[in-house]
Amino acid sequence: xxxxMQNPRHLVRRRGQEARLRCSPMKGHSxxxxxxxxxxxxxxxxxxxQKENIIDESGMPKERFSAEFPKEGPSIxxxxxVVRGDSAAYFCASSPGPRNTEAxxxxxxxxxxx
Amino acid sequence: DAKTTQPNSMExxxxxxxHLPCNHSTISGTDxxxxxxxxxxxxxxxxxxxxxxxxxxxxxxLAIAEDRKSSTLILHRATLRDAAVYYCxxxxxxxxxxxxxxxxxxxxxxxx
Numbered sequence: 406x407x408x409x410m411q412n413p414r415h416l417v418r419r420r421g422q423e424a425r426l427r428c429s430p431m432k433g434h435s436x437x438x439x440x441x442x443x444x445x446x447x448x449x450x451x452x453x454x455q456k457e458n459i460i461d462e463s464g465m466p467k468e469r470f471s472a473e474f475p476k477e478g479p480s481i482x483x484x485x486x487v488v489r490g491d492s493a494a495y496f497c498a499s500s501p502g503p504r505n506t507e508a509x510x511x512x513x514x515x516x517x518x519x
Numbered sequence: 520d521a522k523t524t525q526p527n528s529m530e531x532x533x534x535x536x537x538h539l540p541c542n543h544s545t546i547s548g549t550d551x552x553x554x555x556x557x558x559x560x561x562x563x564x565x566x567x568x569x570x571x572x573x574x575x576x577x578x579x580x581l582a583i584a585e586d587r588k589s590s591t592l593i594l595h596r597a598t599l600r601d602a603a604v605y606y607c608x609x610x611x612x613x614x615x616x617x618x619x620x621x622x623x624x625x626x627x628x629x630x631x
Contacts, residue, residue: 409562446623447606447621447623448619448621450619450620498562498619507565508619509565510564511562512561512562513562
């Protein structure tokens, strides 16, 4: 059973470009969470999705950021018109259920905006 | 959600037990206590979680105070591979939504 797969592992974008980060949850997991870790800081929750639904996006910036988890395929975190402050490690986690269960994290995507 | 307080850093010698403390004095009755760790350049890894009773698994033990205002993660024999940032998290239960609120954690250094 493969773990949570994130790709790409490293992504470099110029200011103003779009970044697309992909996350394939563990087999059988329908709950996906995205977190962001700025340099030298702890992880911050961004968004929680189930298949085709956004359950909680209270941690998402109001502009330029969006997330989806379609019926088929991976979850996508999309950042439009990236700025240098978006440079961070973005982690995806999945779990089999919504409450008080173990969350499995991917290796992360390290986004660098130049 | 309940706030947690952990020491910024701790050191341990290899093959000795390590006790990592966490204070969570504002924990509510339905909050679980989770521990995750993050090795350098890796995503967080689940270690253990519990509600009221002490818990053991293959990685560690979790000792929860009777009043639940504090807990201790116990690594029975530290290895060099246990060097990581350890996060104590009190889960936020809000209907169907669930978040893990990561603080700054404890940086554990294991000395050979």
